[in-house]
Amino acid sequence: MTDAIFAGEVPRDRSGRPSAAAADALSHYVSDAPFDPYAVERMTPAQERFYLASEWRMMWWKLRRHRVAVISGAVLLVMYLTILFCEFLAPYDLDARNTDFIYAPPQQIRIFDKGKLVPPFVFGYDYRLDMNTLERVYTPSPQKRQPLRFFCHGSDYQFWGLFSADLHLFCPDRGGQLFLAGTDRLGRDLLSRMIYGARISLTVGLLGVAVSFTLGILIGGIAGYYGGWTDILIQRGIEVIQSFPHLPLWMALSAILPVSWSPILVYIGITLILGMIEWTHLARAVRSKLLALREEDFCTAAVLMGAKPTRIIRRHLLPSFMSHLIASATLMIPGMILGETALSFLGLGLRPPMTSWGVLLSEAQNINVVAIYPWLMIPVVCVIVTVLAFNFFGDGLRDAADPYH
């Protein structure tokens, strides 16, 4: 087609007739290929895949390029998977006490014996009470070589409360000990408690976000769609809530939870409290997006066709910025995890026997711990890794949430 046009475009002189020289150089040419006006619009399969991809697919492509976000996502996935198999992964029970090993420091896994590579083993402890300071002193003794056992039978547990089992990923040698993260004041293995604590700490953020997500969309949706007085009232309300410092308000709210409540009720209460403040940011985002979007043509069309407000919000408006909302919700989770940690640390959040990372950290409440039993602070590593991973992943998601940009 383009060939034909060019062929017809013969250089002309000023009078408009083809100049003699040009006519000699180019004879009239007509392409004999079949004429197909849609040829330019046809796409290669690769292009087609790209242009017709759904928004979610494009988000995934963009996210995939953000290497740190993908790695963080994988880390989070693994952590959430461990929740399902705590009993199997933890070498000890949540509350198993080893009364002979109170405040034992972490043991080191060794894989070299006299310069040779051997299956992993640990040295058992020699225990001595320092009569001057009354400090428990544990020294690893090379005589007590205790190889680790894998896929071994250890203490019994009820798997998911359904059936009893005793298989563990790894256990200490028979009659030996394995405290890879040390023990606490009751001689409980810290590593096992951290694995169990993940169950609570990781889900607190998710449930809290679910609460604030629902509230945020609902209230922000009402404010943004109806506008006017409703909007002004809701906006003022949000301002009031946002001017509260979070932690003191959380403290006040969790002080309300009755002491007589069962741990599971307290847990639900805490997630509700955590979710209760954060929704304001989401509500604001929803509102401003709705205000912008409801002027769009597709929305007017839906109104003219007689769609109800709830349907318009749900079917037409929300999907167009759902990805943004999810990204910002992801960035909210770390704040909630830190909030739970802080509350439990202060003794206002979850209480034992509920075990979360914050509850574990509340053992590390004074400066003596830092000086004498520094391993009691190890659970903070879990907190930091989780929060970092959520931050990086959320950042990547937020960039990816706008795939057309």
Next chain:
Amino acid sequence: MLRYLVHRILIMIPTLIAISIVIFTIINLPPGDYFSTYIAELQSSGEAADLAKIAALKMQYGFDRPLWQQYLFWVGGLVQGDMGYSFAYNLPVNKVVGDRLLMTFIVSFSTILFTYVVAFPIGVYSATHQYSWSDHILTLLGFLGLAIPSFLLALVLLYFANVYFGISIGGLMDPRYLNRPWSFDKAVSVAAHLWIPVIVIGTAGTASMIRRLRANLLDELQKQYVVTARAKGLHPLKLLFKYPLRVALNPFISDIGSLLPHVISGAAIVSVVMSLPTTGPMLLDALRSQDMYLAGSFLMFMASLTVIGVFISDLALAVLDPRIRLQAGRRQ
């Protein structure tokens, strides 16, 4: 400008009223009150409670009256500078609080100052050196600052400050200066102790401030006027400070509003860990023992600090940015 000022002050009043209602509701939500727990405690230990005095206190603070009257009573007192009576301390709240409000203010103010002083150069640097090694390292440090629970950072810093600098553990000053009048040495001691809480509380805020400044400046640096100025041969530093930075600074000031709640939150928990003489630890105790006037007045103080902070930042923005000033004038 005057109009804008009046307008903002008028908005502040209903906000404060709403806040006071919320706080009053929260402190009244737990079943029972301080007296019922107190009497029960005394009876369980076999002591006789001074029922006459308690009844008198109950009368004086209107515990037998309906809630809305109690609320009006409380707010009326607040407006006149009377924060009520602390039952746990057996003193008026004003006396219990003493220096604590001042200390809270000092800690919060220094933290915000610290945040600005640190975040400003680092934010500008990592925006102008985007994706360089130093930028990556600073970004990672910032994220770490966001991720470490502040109370633990406080403990560790406290330990090292004690081991390496010999600074006494806990408190805002050396024990020698407690209950002494203010003097130069006391001020020096406070300054020597202040840096740990300030760093600990400021870390998270600084990190987010750096990220925000960096993002804003990056947006601005891509704009055409910057390219034009660069093409005309303006000195890079002069260009940076004269144009894009000034635009990017706007959120920096408006951020005081979101920074203050964070600082006060952080201060609350850090001061519990470090036993600072601020409002945090006392609030915790008051909440635990249902000492409602004390808890309520502290919460009110913290929230008002934020509201006033936002007000000041709005004013500063209006002074600095003619767009906001003019728009606000046009709206009325």
